[in-house]
Amino acid sequence: MSIDTTTLLAILAMALVTYATRVAGLLVADRLALTGRAKAAFDAIPPAVLVAVIAPTALTSGWPEAIAAAITALVAFRLPLLATVVVGVVAVVLLRNFL
Amino acid sequence: MDQANPHMTSYKRDAKAGLRDIAPAAIAAIPIGLLFGAVAVGKGLSPAEVALMSALVFAGGAQFAAIETWVSPAPVLALAFGTFLINVRHVLMGASLSPKTRLSRVEKFIAFFFMTDESWALSERRALDRPVTAAYWAAMAAVLYINWVTSTTLGAVLGSFLGDPARFGADFAFTALFIGLVAGFGRSRVTLVTVAVSAVVAALVHYFIGAPWHVASGALAGIAAAYITAGKEADA
Numbered sequence: 517m518s519i520d521t522t523t524l525l526a527i528l529a530m531a532l533v534t535y536a537t538r539v540a541g542l543l544v545a546d547r548l549a550l551t552g553r554a555k556a557a558f559d560a561i562p563p564a565v566l567v568a569v570i571a572p573t574a575l576t577s578g579w580p581e582a583i584a585a586a587i588t589a590l591v592a593f594r595l596p597l598l599a600t601v602v603v604g605v606v607a608v609v610l611l612r613n614f615l
Numbered sequence: 616m617d618q619a620n621p622h623m624t625s626y627k628r629d630a631k632a633g634l635r636d637i638a639p640a641a642i643a644a645i646p647i648g649l650l651f652g653a654v655a656v657g658k659g660l661s662p663a664e665v666a667l668m669s670a671l672v673f674a675g676g677a678q679f680a681a682i683e684t685w686v687s688p689a690p691v692l693a694l695a696f697g698t699f700l701i702n703v704r705h706v707l708m709g710a711s712l713s714p715k716t717r718l719s720r721v722e723k724f725i726a727f728f729f730m731t732d733e734s735w736a737l738s739e740r741r742a743l744d745r746p747v748t749a750a751y752w753a754a755m756a757a758v759l760y761i762n763w764v765t766s767t768t769l770g771a772v773l774g775s776f777l778g779d780p781a782r783f784g785a786d787f788a789f790t791a792l793f794i795g796l797v798a799g800f801g802r803s804r805v806t807l808v809t810v811a812v813s814a815v816v817a818a819l820v821h822y823f824i825g826a827p828w829h830v831a832s833g834a835l836a837g838i839a840a841a842y843i844t845a846g847k848e849a850d851a
Contacts, residue, residue, distance in 0.1 A: 518661050526689035527664065530681060530698045531671035537702040538727045541709020542720075551708070553845045556805055558707065560841030561834070563678070563800045564813040565700045568833025570790045571681045572819035572826070581787065588791045592798035594764060600798070601650075604791025609784040 580611035626750045633754030636741070640733040640763045644675070648763055650788050651678060652770025655775060657786070658685040662771035669767040671730065673760060677701045678767075683789050684827045693827040700834050708735045715742035718749055729756035734832070808844045813837025 550558050575584035588604035595603065648669075660682075671673045672678055677698040684697065709727055712735055718726055726749070734755045738747045800806050817833025 518810070519663050519667065520661075522688040522691065523660065523664050524667070526681075526691045526694045527668045527671060529691050529695040530668070530674075530677060532701050533695050533698045534672050534677060534705075535673045535728055537699065537705035538709060538730050539724055540706045541711070542713050542723050542727060544706070544710050553842050556845030557771050558704075559800075559836050560805065560809040561700060562704055563797045564677070564809050564837030564841070565680065565830065565834040566701070566793045566797050567810050567813040567837065568817035568830045569638040569683050569697075570793045571833055572671060572821035572829060573683075573787070573790045574794075575814060575818040576822055584787060585790060585794060587796045589798070592795045593802070596643075597792070597795045597799075598646060599787055600795035601647075601791045604794065605784040605788050606785040607843040608791075612748075612784070 580608055580615050583615075584608035584611055616655040629748045629750035630754040632741070633751040634758060636737045637734065637755040637758050640737075641758050644759070644762055645766045647675070647792065648766025649733035649773070650785065650792075651675070651682065652767040653774030654768075654785060654789065655682050655685075656771045658682055659687050659820075660685070660771070662768060662775065665771035666764060666768040669764045672698070673763060674702055674731070675699070675763070676732075679789055679792065680830070683793075684830060686826065690827055693830075697827065697830050700831065705730060708732075712738055712742070712747070715739070715747055716752065717746040718752070722749060726752050729760055731759055734759060742761070786849065805841050805844045809837040809841045812840035 572583075573581055575582060584604055584607040588600060591603045592600045604610045633806060651669075652662070652665050655668075656662065660668075668678060668681075680697055680701055681694050683695075709730060712730075713723060713727075716723065716726070717737070729752075734752070737755065738752065741747055741751065813833045813836060816836035817829040820832045821829035
């Protein structure tokens, strides 16, 4: 049960940033009403970040991962989240064994 | 005593409603929490570090992203910036929900530590016909928080016995999970362009420059693409 100093710093930094975003809304309530392009850019933040995180694994680590990512994306619109994850993991295990 | 009774029953009723509303999300989060803990120890974190991260950060998306790009020693500033990008949505969520809650200012600063996508969305829905009370919020927050810290820590403890997550494709589970989450943002023109631009830029930056810069550059390119694609008509 060890805690590395740098890891502890990283966790504290993540915690502080996260808490700041959670309470910042309390300070700007009623004054923050984004519209138009600004709102589109703001709404795009979560999908843009999520995709950027996985892009190297999904696109450049090999054919099994790339094909499994494509299969996952196809089923993601039809299945609940957990089922999507199961399909993706099963697909990558099968593809790694047969490609 | 008679005057205290209606208050007590409304408190209980709201707490019950909170438990009922949050139950499906809490159950769905258990396997995801187990997975998070297992992959985190695979990346070199100790179960104690996993527990600490879940208890202090308590933000699934940011924790997944941090672990996916985790290297040792931890790049503190890059992780903080990545966390900010993923969680900045909280600012709008909090601004929207704050006036709909029946909480004092101090209570809000405590309560909003526990704000998640799920509890926010359920509260916004409840706020359509009644204010969000402390009992309702606290019931949801307590369940999700205990659930998340317990399941991620358990996953970390079990994961250290299971060994290399790549053996059963668990290393790909985050990728699949993120694809599933992205699908939840729909298939509008703006979203599709955002996703495509972010993916290509992140992959190129990762290939030519390396981690962790692909996250910020891919995300910023995707956000810029959304701004441009939304076009002038969105401003009207």
